[in-house]
Amino acid sequence: MKMLPLRAAIAAALLSVAVGVSAKPLVVCTEASPEGFDMVQYTTAVTADAVAETIFNRLADFKPGTTEVIPALAESWDISDDGLTYTFHLRKGVKFHTTDYFKPTRDMNADDVVWSFQRQLDPKHPWHKLSSVGFPYFESMGFKELLKSVEKVDDNTVKFTLTRREAPFLADIAMAFSSIYSAEYADQLLKANKAGDLNNKPIGTGPFVFQRYAKDAQVRFKANPDYFRGKPPADSLILAIATDNNVRLQKLKANECQIALYPKPDDIPSIKKDTNLKVDELNAMTVSYIAMNTSHKYMSDVRVRKAIDIAFDKAAYVNALFGKGNATVAVNPYPDTLLGYNHKLTNPPRDLDKARALLKEAGVPEGTTFTLFTRNGGGPTNPNPMLGAQMMQADLAKVGIKVDIRVMEWGEMLKRAKNGEHDMVSAGWAGDNGDPDNFLTPMLSCEAAKNGENYARWCNEKFQALIDEARAKVNPDERTALYEQAQAIFNQDQPWISMAHTRMFTAMRTNVEGYHISPLTTNNFATTQVK
């Protein structure tokens, strides 16, 4: 047992000042407990922060604060001309964590990479069936169909063969579900009949070594002295779990934590005024939208959808729901931080007369009622669902449309929207990997229209062909041109009212250095320290 009494801590702090080294723990207030530590079984951002970003690495990483893919455990890679084979050259000398429950006997190599992917891909793999719900992220990203094989070429080379060309593949490889595990550790656990420990006592190559987890209270890590990018400047990292954002802010003010994740947008102005605090902010990879069910009567007519779009005061909506400066009015289905955003497109001005005329032309009788599904509790892409729905109701009343607001619990709303029971549904999306395809295919493809996740049930063959082609191309300029055209079709056909792209914030003490807010909504503290 390790104890660190207050006096000893103060002495250690003083000593560290004397020798100029930061020995203070970095305490980060976060909103929830990780679901577990076997990363590939889970999907949430808090788990990715506490596990993938601290304990593990992947073949590639996102450059801090950007969506640019950079080498990590792989030093470099080659892509075959047909775009179907990716050969990764692994970094040598990367060490897995040494702890009291595991002492690695070898460096990270191709066996570890093959193990990490085969486990999720191959139903016969001994570790495959040990996950009770499968590998949700791997499966939802379509990796089961995408990966033909993952083979070891030699100790330091791994070859991935794909079934189709897939431009976002490198970005996918940098995501949490592609974390590289120690095959040696897994073998030891299986032999000792302790497979469950993979979820409780994780071993990775990442910047921090897992120490202790107290559910709903804290996760403790110490810096990895052998980290391949150099030992992190913070000697220890503590993720303190505080569910409520007001409490996280109070803890930050009292210096009980040095970084508070996910502050309330309303609190940002006051945090900026506080001389002890500062804010890091960025346009998030999110979109809030209202999908109009194009399979329903009237809604199938593009004139009706256009009329609803120009009758609705989007700017007022964004200001009321998010607060001035906390979100931008959306034009396209994804934000401008992503490749291929079409800057030429703009929102048409609000025009009630034109909206009335369009509705009349489409034969929509005065007083027609449309249902609007919305969730009961607020989330990042829709902080106040009821207010938003009421604003829409008031605006559409001005053009003779009645809106029947149906407030329901999140799970129920998703289910009913997937069944297509709605005329309109208020929804949102947060991107995973910084690729436009991650927005367009899940929400607007024809396949998604069939399975219901394309809530607009909109299937446009031209649009589909463009996004399919863009997904198969590797050259960013070619992809940009295709995505620009796709967005033009989207705007012309208006399956959604694109509402907002949120800004994201992290609040911290002014003496925190080296933290980069990420558009991918993950948080990495490998370069962060308290001065």
Place this chain on the structure above:
Amino acid sequence: MFSFIARRLGLLIPTFFGITLLTFALIRMIPGDPVEVMMGERRVDPEMHAQAMERLGLNKPLYAQYLDYIGKLAHGDLGESLRTRESVWTEFSSLFPATLELSMAALLFAGILGLLAGVIAALKRGSLFDHGVMGISLAGYSMPIFWWGLILIMFFSVSLGWTPVSGRIDLLYDIEPRTGFMLIDTLLADDVGAFFDALHHLILPAIVLGTIPLAVIARMTRSSMLEVLREDYIRTARAKGLSPSRVVFVHGLRNALIPVLTVVGLQVGTLLAGAVLTETIFSWPGIGKWLIEAIGARDYPVVQNGILLIACLVILVNFVVDILYGFANPRIRHQR
């Protein structure tokens, strides 16, 4: 007394089955299933959904699922969380001590202060003190807990810096959880500084959680005392020349305690299961927050067995209270 206890015990069995059936049915009546909730807005193809449901045993008919559940319970198997893949018992036993520690502190605060205030208010009926106590307790009873907690944090923790904002202990202390009770673990670690730090962390949450029980206990004690003080035997005791403190505390309070005990017993249930808001405000890692999150995630085993465990505890507490009635008032144990 034995038959009294046996009758009370006999009632526990149908209650137990009633709870299993209710929690099993209610959580399944909420729309959405665990796989859907886990995937959120992400793509779940029907095949993958079906596979996941099969792996979780949720594709079977409801009666078969219920029988499975009861069968496992009979073997003492509480199952594992669908969300964290951790055994329900492990999660419960790691979180419950935190809730119990907080609840006991809150009950101690509410019990001592509530009884004292109630007795004094009854003795000084109609005085300024009486009106003051009753007014404050009414305010306490109607206090929105979330607001009250945040106000106390802003004033005592942030402005004055007297108490910590949240958590069970300063993060500088790395105390190994042996019993899960922070006060005991710090003492086992032989760290007096940590013990006082943990005690310090307990003050505000205990006050916030204890506010409503305090109000209830104070009001109940007052009214019960007033009733008892009017009884003939109190007049007789006074006439016999007993000292005022003996009359009030031995003859008065003991008899006035029965309804108060009932309330305290009921409050224990409220404290154990209802500490969600306090746990959220003070980042207290307890079972209230755990259950709420489990309901949101449709984590069937956690909801079913978590509620069952709490219900068993509440039943146990009320059982003990029933027995205590018997001691406080022998007439009760002789009733058939």
